[in-house]
Amino acid sequence: MPPSLLPESAPVTLVLASASPARRTTLRAAGVEPLIMVSDVDEDLAVAEALERYGRLDPADVALLLARAKAEDVASRSNVSALVLGCDSVLELDGEVHGKPADPAEAVTRWRRMRGRSGVLHTGHWLVDDREDGAGATLGATASTTVHFAKLSDTEIESYVATGEPLVVAGAFTVDGLGGAFVTAIEGDYHNVVGLSLPLLRELLADAGVEWFDVVGGVGASDDDEE
Template sequence: MVQHNGLALVLASSSPRRQELIGLLQLPVIVRASHADESVPEDWEPAKIVEELSLRKARATEESLAADGMGVDPASESWVVVGSDTIVVVDGKVLGKPVDEEDAFRMLSSLQGRRHEVYTGVACLPGGGLKDNPPAVSHTVSQVTFSPMTEEEIWSYIRTGEPMDKAGAYGVQGMGALFIEKIAGDFFSVMGLPVNRLYQMLGKWGISPF
């Protein structure tokens, strides 16, 4: 495991966007995809969904690392597993990743010309020298306003392939940015990882790039 003064950050995600964002902390990170079950009860509120799934992802990754052998000495070294989850909410309805192009079209049609909310959760699961600390879990809420889109624009965007693996069927850091009029909140949370919130959470355990 990569270490920095006895510390290792483990990102419980294979998302290139989250890998890019956690890199802003300038701390050594290893990436370990989480294969956690992401199903949740239909009556859960958005904040609970993203917080629970973030923690669930972190725990699933910690379990897989423990099974493989983490390669650290718990007596002298510490690690934090970081999990995150993002959902789009419009009219109180949660939009996850589209299952097919028709689903992506339905999602984008419901977003065009109006404002929606993006909830992003983040969970930090401490281990080793930090294991006496309880997990830290939080979330952010941002508002994103889309400009009106024609059906031709929506289908053309879908055909790029970008919407198919993203909550709400768009990527704020890609061509989806062409349709965004305004963001109120944390841009990085809309991308998939609330970097400022994560920095504050880690700071409570004395973890900082400075």
């Protein structure tokens, strides 16, 4: 939306509980200027505790679990009257859950499994209504998109991993960055693969009694405020 068409400020403030530049850019491109507050959630510990309590989790449930943990952590520490959105993405391949690779060797191994095949990118979204005059809603859902990967050579895989990009993103790839050349097709919401499904967010807002254009506009945190 052109800046001239945006309201000067949004009626409702949205806090994004994520440091992801891609998620922030996705919201900004849709006219939503979020405040950025990064959660302190220990993801490995959160998943381990859930496994101990509930047993095996489906990949989509892992994404939703972490999204909820992030949203609730930030809501508990925030002093801003706002809606808090937590997101988390994982790649499902052969029924296994894959987040960010631990090191370059793991990224190379994973891409050797992924090349020429398809996986499902799950992004959990959790919304907490932390407004002073809000209803206190807390709700979430997971969006899932099938991603088809190109058949890369070993040299291409090693060169891509050497850029460092696969080490900082869920699934070891991007569709909106250097990895875009290696994604041949997607089935589902493109923005979900980037890390945040705008259609799903709109639905969650509606379930919380908030219209989409209630969060459009406004001025959020600058890049210098995110550290």
